Amino acid sequence: MSITVETYPSLREAARAMRESTWYLGGGTLLMRGVNYGAQGFDRIVRTTDAAMREIHPEGGGIRLGAGVRMAQVMAHPDLAFLAPVARSVGGPAVRNMATVGGNLFARSPFGDFTTALLALDASVQMAEGPALPLESFLSGRDRQRGIVASVLVPRPSQGAFRFAKVTRTRPKGASVMCIAAHLPGGGRITNARVAFGAMGATPLRAKAAETALEGAGPDAGGIQRALDVCLQGLDPQDDAIASAWYRREVAPVHLRRLLLGEER
Amino acid sequence: MAKTPIRFTLNGAETGVFADPGASLLDVLRREAGDLSPKQGCQQGGCGACTVMIDGTTHLACLTLAETAEGARIDTAAGLAGGPDLHPLQKAFIEGFAAQCGFCTPGMLMAARALLESNPNPTRDQVAEAISGNLCRCTGYEPIINAILTAAAELRGRAA
Numbered sequence: 001m002s003i004t005v006e007t008y009p010s011l012r013e014a015a016r017a018m019r020e021s022t023w024y025l026g027g028g029t030l031l032m033r034g035v036n037y038g039a040q041g042f043d044r045i046v047r048t049t050d051a052a053m054r055e056i057h058p059e060g061g062g063i064r065l066g067a068g069v070r071m072a073q074v075m076a077h078p079d080l081a082f083l084a085p086v087a088r089s090v091g092g093p094a095v096r097n098m099a100t101v102g103g104n105l106f107a108r109s110p111f112g113d114f115t116t117a118l119l120a121l122d123a124s125v126q127m128a129e130g131p132a133l134p135l136e137s138f139l140s141g142r143d144r145q146r147g148i149v150a151s152v153l154v155p156r157p158s159q160g161a162f163r164f165a166k167v168t169r170t171r172p173k174g175a176s177v178m179c180i181a182a183h184l185p186g187g188g189r190i191t192n193a194r195v196a197f198g199a200m201g202a203t204p205l206r207a208k209a210a211e212t213a214l215e216g217a218g219p220d221a222g223g224i225q226r227a228l229d230v231c232l233q234g235l236d237p238q239d240d241a242i243a244s245a246w247y248r249r250e251v252a253p254v255h256l257r258r259l260l261l262g263e264e265r
Numbered sequence: 266m267a268k269t270p271i272r273f274t275l276n277g278a279e280t281g282v283f284a285d286p287g288a289s290l291l292d293v294l295r296r297e298a299g300d301l302s303p304k305q306g307c308q309q310g311g312c313g314a315c316t317v318m319i320d321g322t323t324h325l326a327c328l329t330l331a332e333t334a335e336g337a338r339i340d341t342a343a344g345l346a347g348g349p350d351l352h353p354l355q356k357a358f359i360e361g362f363a364a365q366c367g368f369c370t371p372g373m374l375m376a377a378r379a380l381l382e383s384n385p386n387p388t389r390d391q392v393a394e395a396i397s398g399n400l401c402r403c404t405g406y407e408p409i410i411n412a413i414l415t416a417a418a419e420l421r422g423r424a425a
Binding site: 032033097 | 327
């Protein structure tokens with residue numbers, strides 16, 4: 001297969017160059033894997049050297065991350081301490097120097113841990129053209145998306161309200177059996193909770209029944225029990241080399257309980 | 266098929282190659298530039314055997330599109346030794362039996378070098394994290410972690 005590579009100085013020009021059978025190159029960890037394994041269905045690679053793609057800056061009550069921001073940048077940024085443990089859970093150091101925020105949106109299960117955290121934080125996705133999309137809508141139409149992701153806007157969680165856990169078979173690092181991100185505003189009684197699971201479906205998914213069950217609940221074993229009982233609703237885990245769908249279903253409520261109660265893992 | 270000219274600095278030497286469109290940096294380093302120290306392992310970012318440094322930070326050469334390295338400073342394990350004088354990491358790997366089959370060793374050395382450049386006095390856990398993207402199927406990792414800690418102490422002694 002013959003591949004052509006086109007490099008554009010601006011995101012706008014790169015976005016205009018996207019068409020059928022074209023892949024966009026971000027950090028390379030997804031695209032080059034496809035190239036190495038002879039992926040079919042594309043013969044053009046488009047990339048941009050636009051510096052804005054790697055910028056991080058505050059915006060309103062949140063932080064805007066350029067789609068080309070690397071996981072290592074997230075870990076090092078003083079305003080992103082709440083996301084640093086999530087970024088650190090992605091790959092080894094070399095992968096984190098390459099893998100981007102935008103690329104993670106397209107990672108296949110069991111990858112996409114960072115996106116799972118963004119989903120629990122009610123992030124929105126800005127494409128190079130068009131209106132911003134809630135991340136959940138973006139993910140549900142992900143495989144039909146055309147164009148290039150420009151940035152992600154992440155609302156800043158209140159102090160201590162965001163939690164993340166990644167369950168792996170090997171330490172210190174491995175692919176996800178699952179990961180869980182939770183945003184639990186409210187201090188005493190939980191209000192407006194967000195709970196998202198990664199590696200429990202084709203894309204990261206919100207556990208909406210659990211979110212509803214947490215409304216007004218106390219952060220204790222009794223308060224969260226109903227959420228544990230219903231947390232699998234809407235999830236669709238798959239068998240893969242890391243774990244079976246059955247195993248994932250069996251252990252999901254256990255890991256959610258530990259996350260919600262802040263128990264030792 | 267038209268090839269793309271690419272220039273970079275490889276272990277301090279100005280280097281020019283012609284790359285096939287879509288070729289990885291690993292392909293170019295091994296086939297065009299003749300540096301066989303980065304290894305071709307999994308080709309999907311899981312093993313770390315192709316770890317090199319690009320402009321001072323570790324990258325996986327197999328997942329790097331070659332032409333994105335235009336103008337970059339690339340360092341590989343082949344550039345660690347100064348002539349016959351091995352780098353303290355290399356010495357510690359040999360003396361500590363941290364290499365058996367040796368396939369993972371160049372990637373381990375580059376991951377370790379990147380760690381020690383940013384953190385000269387790492388804890389054992391920090392070393393384990395630093396090599397967490399590098400698979401070794403021979404040693405069980407303990408001799409590798411010990412060797413990196415030994416080299417760190419040696420380098421600190423030199424700096425003092």
